Amino acid sequence: MMNTRRLDNHDSLLPEACNGHQLNHCKTVSCSHFGSTDPHHYVLQRNNPNKPMLVCKECGAFPPIINNHDVVEEALRLKQQQNSGMPACSNPDCENLGLPVLTHRHLYHAFGFSGDRQRYRCKCCQATFVDRWSGVNGKNLIQQKLLAMLFTGYPVRDICRRLNMNPKSFYDQLSHIASRCRRQLAMFDARLVKHTPQLALASDISELQPNSGNGVLWVASSEAESGYVLAQDINYQPDEHKECSEWHDPYADGARFMAAPSAQRVEAPAALPQGLLAHIDAVYREIMARPNFEDPLSSKPRLNYPSKGCLIRPQYTVYAHYMHLQQMLVQNEKLAIYMPQETLLRSACISIFCERIKDKTIHPIYVETDPEWQHGQQAGRIDIVLMGWWRDRWAFTRQNDISKGVCHLGGEKDNEGQWLEIATHKAITRYQQRFQDQFAQFINEPRRKLRPGGLLPLLDIYRAWHNLCHQDKDGFTPAQRMGLVTTPLTLEQLLS
Numbered sequence: 001m002m003n004t005r006r007l008d009n010h011d012s013l014l015p016e017a018c019n020g021h022q023l024n025h026c027k028t029v030s031c032s033h034f035g036s037t038d039p040h041h042y043v044l045q046r047n048n049p050n051k052p053m054l055v056c057k058e059c060g061a062f063p064p065i066i067n068n069h070d071v072v073e074e075a076l077r078l079k080q081q082q083n084s085g086m087p088a089c090s091n092p093d094c095e096n097l098g099l100p101v102l103t104h105r106h107l108y109h110a111f112g113f114s115g116d117r118q119r120y121r122c123k124c125c126q127a128t129f130v131d132r133w134s135g136v137n138g139k140n141l142i143q144q145k146l147l148a149m150l151f152t153g154y155p156v157r158d159i160c161r162r163l164n165m166n167p168k169s170f171y172d173q174l175s176h177i178a179s180r181c182r183r184q185l186a187m188f189d190a191r192l193v194k195h196t197p198q199l200a201l202a203s204d205i206s207e208l209q210p211n212s213g214n215g216v217l218w219v220a221s222s223e224a225e226s227g228y229v230l231a232q233d234i235n236y237q238p239d240e241h242k243e244c245s246e247w248h249d250p251y252a253d254g255a256r257f258m259a260a261p262s263a264q265r266v267e268a269p270a271a272l273p274q275g276l277l278a279h280i281d282a283v284y285r286e287i288m289a290r291p292n293f294e295d296p297l298s299s300k301p302r303l304n305y306p307s308k309g310c311l312i313r314p315q316y317t318v319y320a321h322y323m324h325l326q327q328m329l330v331q332n333e334k335l336a337i338y339m340p341q342e343t344l345l346r347s348a349c350i351s352i353f354c355e356r357i358k359d360k361t362i363h364p365i366y367v368e369t370d371p372e373w374q375h376g377q378q379a380g381r382i383d384i385v386l387m388g389w390w391r392d393r394w395a396f397t398r399q400n401d402i403s404k405g406v407c408h409l410g411g412e413k414d415n416e417g418q419w420l421e422i423a424t425h426k427a428i429t430r431y432q433q434r435f436q437d438q439f440a441q442f443i444n445e446p447r448r449k450l451r452p453g454g455l456l457p458l459l460d461i462y463r464a465w466h467n468l469c470h471q472d473k474d475g476f477t478p479a480q481r482m483g484l485v486t487t488p489l490t491l492e493q494l495l496s
């Protein structure tokens with residue numbers, strides 16, 4: 001679907017705002033047009049009609065254009081997925097539609113029982129519904145066994161044989177367990193954001209199934225020290241979408257739905273150099289070589305597009321990920337977000353939190369270290385180096401030839417020593433790696449490579465287990481570290 005509108009008209013220069021969100025603006029924090037949504041501050045270049053480009057008249061930056069409406073819709077999708085299966089008003093004409101009882105108690109009355117399960121009535125439309133996960137879980141024991149085997153790496157067919165169930169009931173049980181997990185998580189998540197006005201998060205993005213080449217990316221954010229994972233999202237939906245397009249046209253609604261791209265010639269990436277500085281420099285060059293530098297998939301030579309469901313262009317899922325976090329963190333006063341050097345994370349973060357960057361209540365920070373770096377060491381001598389097209393201001397320090405670098409993406413210049421000591425995204429990076437190790441068997445089943453949908457319930461279960469059950473070497477769970485609970489949850493408690 002090619003866009004034929006005249007684009008040099010100032011009124012239509014930027015894609016239409018949606019619910020007050022205009023995410024197209026200069027993203028150079030030091031530029032006087034940073035965050036500006038005045039179309040007179042930009043020119044549109046159309047050298048390539050498939051790739052219109054917005055250029056800031058002040059600093060010359062050319063942030064890729066994104067469809068605001070699609071980001072808002074994607075955030076809604078992510079939220080609905082998190083709330084799916086939870087008791088909530090389901091009347092499509094009601095303003096409480098989809099708002100779960102667990103996190104919005106004031107919208108509902110408890111309204112008797114159905115068997116041993118709690119019934120509720122919506123205060124707005126008077127509709128009643130049952131919390132199907134309240135009451136006794138009759139399947140607790142078999143679900144515990146199923147999880148125990150899944151977590152120790154048994155193949156699905158072995159689990160089915162041992163538990164005497166067919167594959168369909170295996171996946172049904174898995175999705176019931178996931179619903180219970182989301183229910184538990186919703187309560188802990190709400191408590192965490194309510195009681196933590198100052199928060200440091202760590203974000204990372206990785207391939208969900210690294211051996212599949214299927215284009216599914218996984219973005220996740222946790223509290224930086226405890227590792228409590230607050231949100232994780234993937235750029236894939238199990239439902240088909242009828243109009244997917246190979247080209248990204250950010251002026252057309254539905255721009256986020258991605259068709260299978262045709263194979264393209266891409267130069268094989270050179271091996272990344274060893275030293276930290278050279279490594280960071282090479283990553284900048286790799287990112288600039290992407291056809292769209294906010295879309296890591298745009299430089300892939302080919303994708304094994306999933307045979308069911310639909311891929312979302314990754315920038316939409318990542319912007320929506322931060323939009324969802326922003327909605328969760330309305331009460332937050334001071335926020336740090338540590339992330340690896342990835343322009344997509346940076347752009348999404350500073351666009352969504354643009355106002356907070358201006359207010360200086362948020363600290364988005366790139367963190368890169370040599371693998372041997374010990375977290376928590378004090379910074380020694382600090383060297384400042386401006387790097388990449390953006391002239392990002394990195395601060396480096398070294399201990400015995402092992403280096404660490406940080407870059408404050410909000411433009412702060414006087415706290416490098418502190419950030420070099422405390423900033424880390426290790427907790428979330430390890431969380432993602434552990435998932436790959438723990439479920440290698442499940443993730444890499446040959447038929448699963450083109451059917452990533454089967455991993456969705458597992459992701460919810462893994463997050464719940466990690467936050468609430470999994471103990472670190474000192475015997476504490478992330479939820480305990482955050483002071484949300486005094487003991488680890490057992491699998492039985494998780495499932496009840």
Ligand SMILES: [Zn+2]
Pocket residue numbers: 026027028031032033034056057058059060061
């Ligand atoms: Zn600018």
Ligand SMILES: [Zn+2]
Pocket residue numbers: 089090091094095096097122123124125126127
């Ligand atoms: Zn209602």
